[in-house]
Amino acid sequence: MSSRTSHTVLVFLDPDYVNGRLADPEKPQLMATDLGATRGDGVFESMLAVAGHTRKIQAHLDRLARSAQALDLEIPGQDDWRRAVQTGVAAFRSDNPAPSPELDEAVVKLIVTRGVEGAAAPTCWVQVSPVAAAGRRQRETGIDVILLDRGYDSDAAERAPWLLLGAKTLSYAVNMAALRHAHKQGADDVIFTSSDGRVLEGPTSTVLLANVEKNDGGATVKRLVTPQLDSGILPGTSQGALFAAAKAAGWELGYGPLKPQDLVDADAVWLISSIRLLAPVNHIDGREIGTPALRKQLTAELNELFAGIE
Amino acid sequence: MSSRTSHTVLVFLDPDYVNGRLADPEKPQLMATDLGATRGDGVFESMLAVAGHTRKIQAHLDRLARSAQALDLEIPGQDDWRRAVQTGVAAFRSDNPAPSPELDEAVVKLIVTRGVEGAAAPTCWVQVSPVAAAGRRQRETGIDVILLDRGYDSDAAERAPWLLLGAKTLSYAVNMAALRHAHKQGADDVIFTSSDGRVLEGPTSTVLLANVEKNDGGATVKRLVTPQLDSGILPGTSQGALFAAAKAAGWELGYGPLKPQDLVDADAVWLISSIRLLAPVNHIDGREIGTPALRKQLTAELNELFAGIE
Incomplete structure (x- = not known):
């Protein structure tokens, strides 16, 4: 034992x-x-x-x-x-x-x-x-991620409720196989994409990205974005809570559709879940996301917002 | 208990x-x-x-x-x-x-x-x-079936092995949900189709169809057809054994791709599995398959072949 x-x-x-x-x-x-x-x-x-x-x-x-x-x-x-x-x-x-x-x-x-x-x-x-110690560590060190095709198109959930795409079922063999596949390639985690090329979710997490821009008036605008729910992903309780806290703190919020290029172009990407919390994504398919300094700063800011959640 | x-x-x-x-x-x-x-x-x-x-x-x-x-x-x-x-x-x-x-x-x-x-x-x-008594009964009475979208296209298995489409895993929640969906509609079972319109398999069975035709010489030709394996279905052990026996008995054999119309146009359709054996399909989405007499005759013939399998 x-x-x-x-x-x-x-x-x-x-x-x-x-x-x-x-x-x-x-x-x-x-x-x-x-x-x-x-x-x-x-x-x-x-x-x-x-x-x-x-x-x-x-x-x-x-x-x-x-x-x-x-x-x-x-x-x-x-x-x-x-x-x-x-x-x-x-x-x-x-x-x-x-x-x-x-x-x-x-x-x-x-x-x-x-x-x-x-x-x-x-x-x-x-x-x-x-x-698990690994999850706790990844909150700090960040993770490397690969994109894997989930096989479903982003309309499947709506037209075929028997696929249970919005339910958190015990039938997680595919999620576990995808994680093993990532580990064999030296990666830590997976972001699933739909067969029509949309960003979906991680096997046990929700995808978030942040973009920091100057608006026309020269002020800094921070935007937090997650894939839209009707693509057949699980509604993330952590994403939901963090979005509410970020909005109250002045962030703009956005909901997909997202393409893989949107992740690569982002200033930071996270996989967020209830146990590991915010895991900053260092690389996706080998390409670095943003810069270490900006990832660290944005992660610290969101971690502080998230820590205030009941 | x-x-x-x-x-x-x-x-x-x-x-x-x-x-x-x-x-x-x-x-x-x-x-x-x-x-x-x-x-x-x-x-x-x-x-x-x-x-x-x-x-x-x-x-x-x-x-x-x-x-x-x-x-x-x-x-x-x-x-x-x-x-x-x-x-x-x-x-x-x-x-x-x-x-x-x-x-x-x-x-x-x-x-x-x-x-x-x-x-x-x-x-x-x-x-x-x-x-179960129900399965035993359905060998005799036949079953009514509905077609349900499995969400995957027929190339998913080959390009995404982490979907485990050819493996018989314990993650059967979708298969069970599809059966419940069928039962609520008054049907007994399901035939899954791919998102690109191919016939796949049942949640716990393999699809077979038979066509009986006269050839140019006027002789009767019986053909037994099943969906092609590379569409991401489970290779059926009963289908495999029955095909070998049918070939030895003079049947012609065929392998998909099959469309729903091929099922509706067939002289008989079965769901075959190891426990329920050959379950003749009476109706698919409410449309009768072949005629009761021909279904009965072909089922009896295949049952006899199948009974000889070790």
């Missing part, structure tokens, strides 16, 4: 336990016939808990509900999830005292599977585990 | 057990952190055991190995799988004596997950369970 597993806390949502049922993470807890395991048939969310506070939990619970609806899964109410999260985060912090305040972080996953065939209700649990 | 689960036999591949390790199917056997459950990260096969003999096992083991390779999974050798299958099928038949020889059937699934994060080896098991 890896040391990571031994730190994990599991809390199953169970009508008999109002605050959730703590389960031994060292022991098997899932039926081998669970459709989550045999069909990838379920949905999930990943959140970051900082000093015991689970960030953006409302946005994640709302997205979980939308994902579940796309898969015709009836899941427990948000209060049940909140209590189970609280149970899990408290147990994790008690089991794993943080060595320093800035390391008092944990990954909180909400997982729903359809359960075993014919089950009356889905299998639902909360998993709380340590933040 | 459903009665289906209570009939199931589980055999885990385990270096400490040369013939596999029987595990209690009534108890949880999987870690909640297994990447099969949390990422749909793994591969599988489904086979039919008839009177204790697992049909086409070599073709399934070969395809499992190819799927595993596409996902960079190192799996146990074929002899290990064969012994575990034998253990599982024997235990299933002993636990569930068939009420009649024609009901002496079982579904044998081979399942591989990447295991928990950082695991040295994948989690591998064999699941033996009863054949």
